[in-house]
Amino acid sequence: MTETRFTKDHEWVRLDGDVAVVGITAHAADALGDVVFVELPEPGREVAAGEACAVVESVKAASDVYAPLAGRITETNAALIDNPGTVNAEPAGEGWFFKMALAGRTEFDALMDDAAYTQFVAEA
Amino acid sequence: MSEDLNTTPLDALHRELGARMVPFAGYAMPVQYPQGVLGEHLHTRDKAGLFDVSHMGQATLAGPDAIAVMERLCPGDLQGLKPGRQRYSLLTTPEGTILDDFMIARIGEQELFLVVNAACKDADFAHIAASLPAGTTLTRHEDRALLALQGPMAAEVFARMAPASAAMKFMDIADLDVAGFGRVRATRSGYTGEDGFEISVPGDQAQAFARALLAQPEVAPIGLGARDSLRLEAGLPLYGNDIDTTTTPIEAGLTFAINKRRKMAWDFAGGAVMRDQLDQGTTRLRVGILPEGRAPARAGTEIQLPDGTPIGTITSGGFGPSLNAPLAMGYVARAHSADGTAIHLIVRGKPLPARIVPMPFVPHRYAR
Numbered sequence: 001m002t003e004t005r006f007t008k009d010h011e012w013v014r015l016d017g018d019v020a021v022v023g024i025t026a027h028a029a030d031a032l033g034d035v036v037f038v039e040l041p042e043p044g045r046e047v048a049a050g051e052a053c054a055v056v057e058s059v060k061a062a063s064d065v066y067a068p069l070a071g072r073i074t075e076t077n078a079a080l081i082d083n084p085g086t087v088n089a090e091p092a093g094e095g096w097f098f099k100m101a102l103a104g105r106t107e108f109d110a111l112m113d114d115a116a117y118t119q120f121v122a123e124a
Numbered sequence: 125m126s127e128d129l130n131t132t133p134l135d136a137l138h139r140e141l142g143a144r145m146v147p148f149a150g151y152a153m154p155v156q157y158p159q160g161v162l163g164e165h166l167h168t169r170d171k172a173g174l175f176d177v178s179h180m181g182q183a184t185l186a187g188p189d190a191i192a193v194m195e196r197l198c199p200g201d202l203q204g205l206k207p208g209r210q211r212y213s214l215l216t217t218p219e220g221t222i223l224d225d226f227m228i229a230r231i232g233e234q235e236l237f238l239v240v241n242a243a244c245k246d247a248d249f250a251h252i253a254a255s256l257p258a259g260t261t262l263t264r265h266e267d268r269a270l271l272a273l274q275g276p277m278a279a280e281v282f283a284r285m286a287p288a289s290a291a292m293k294f295m296d297i298a299d300l301d302v303a304g305f306g307r308v309r310a311t312r313s314g315y316t317g318e319d320g321f322e323i324s325v326p327g328d329q330a331q332a333f334a335r336a337l338l339a340q341p342e343v344a345p346i347g348l349g350a351r352d353s354l355r356l357e358a359g360l361p362l363y364g365n366d367i368d369t370t371t372t373p374i375e376a377g378l379t380f381a382i383n384k385r386r387k388m389a390w391d392f393a394g395g396a397v398m399r400d401q402l403d404q405g406t407t408r409l410r411v412g413i414l415p416e417g418r419a420p421a422r423a424g425t426e427i428q429l430p431d432g433t434p435i436g437t438i439t440s441g442g443f444g445p446s447l448n449a450p451l452a453m454g455y456v457a458r459a460h461s462a463d464g465t466a467i468h469l470i471v472r473g474k475p476l477p478a479r480i481v482p483m484p485f486v487p488h489r490y491a492r
């Protein structure tokens with residue numbers, strides 16, 4: 001059973017057992033436009049919630065991707081390096097950025113669920 | 125978006141086409157359409173793209189002193205500019221720096237047509253008007269829209285509407301008959317490195333004119349995002365980024381805009397400074413920069429030698445869809461400006477290897 005939560009920085013976090021998978025939302029991917037470059041964090045890096053740990057660049061601009069929660073980076077999606085456009089094509093699927101081992105579960109539960117994020121985007 | 129933005133005559137059409145509108149130089153402008161910057165850029169290089177550049181300033185300068193006045197303000201040879209021809213020029217300061225870059229065309233013996241940058245137009249026209257003697261007048265054409273049709277199929281497309289356009293060469297200007305629209309003013313020029321036209325039409329006809337162009341199967345609407353990546357690949361400077369009142373034409377590699385006849389007397393704003401810089405060399409030069417790898421380096425990025433010595437700054441940088449690679453331009457110390465020089469770009473605190481390269485990054489395809 002997986003659960004997905006969302007941050008105000010327009011990242012999604014999908015919790016599958018102990019592993020949290022992180023990507024950017026379709027809303028964020030659409031706002032960025034065509035992604036041409038992705039920089040991913042080093043596996044093993046300890047990150048604080050809200051820490052900039054990846055970069056996504058469109059033709060026009062660069063944006064940070066933040067760690068949605070505290071924890072340790074365990075794996076990154078190296079396929080994005082050669083095919084950054086996957087972020088636009090499948091933001092919630094093959095376009096994931098990195099996986100994390102979370103420091104705690106409580107913070108995950110405190111993030112927005114799908115309905116709350118949809119409302120957050122609508123009000124932005 | 126702020127309510128006090130100006131709109132172009134194509135505003136409703138942009139919104140109907142699904143454009144993402146952004147503020148630019150005081151105007152609400154389309155940065156991209158649903159096709160996206162990447163697709164719009166490649167479409168322009170492959171077929172034909174239609175750009176709304178109505179935010180730019182259009183004006184006619186007419187009278188017995190029109191040529192003489194402009195020759196004091198810019199380094200272009202306007203006496204030698206034949207009616208029906210246009211040239212790229214620069215409005216310069218007494219210090220030899222750049223107030224704006226612009227297009228100037230000769231319509232008749234005593235009549236010039238100017239197209240200047242949107243963000244500079246009020247200042248430019250005030251600057252010109254302040255130099256006018258009685259009998260020579262500057263008339264702004266704020267009631268006219270400006271459309272750019274760019275790409276390898278632009279000529280074929282435009283000839284369907286304006287058959288006489290087929291005879292025009294790069295940098296020609298002509299008033300053309302277009303069925304259903306009367307006369308429109310077109311120049312064979314643009315800001316993409318491709319063949320194409322910039323077409324001045326009355327604002328109240330602009331939407332119908334744009335729709336007629338968009339109805340051609342080769343034509344797609346293109347936003348400011350792709351306009352920027354296209355001009356960057358073409359090595360063309362953007363006023364406010366790559367040239368401004370702190371840069372001179374010599375530093376910017378725009379010495380070609382100082383026409384031969386003007387290099388005899390140097391009798392234009394900043395001429396003495398430019399003459400000295402040509403004689404003695406400048407301390408810095410605008411160069412093309414090709415990063416290794418895939419990471420773009422944006423404006424403001426520091427440029428260093430591999431040993432860490434700072435030598436300059438990137439002024440425009442991003443990703444080139446036709447080049448399929450990152451690219452940039454910027455200023456470096458002249459001693460390190462040779463093509464092939466290995467440099468480092470400091471991106472997010474890390475040195476990114478790059479090389480200085482000649483521009484354009486993508487060859488120009490003008491109809492010379």
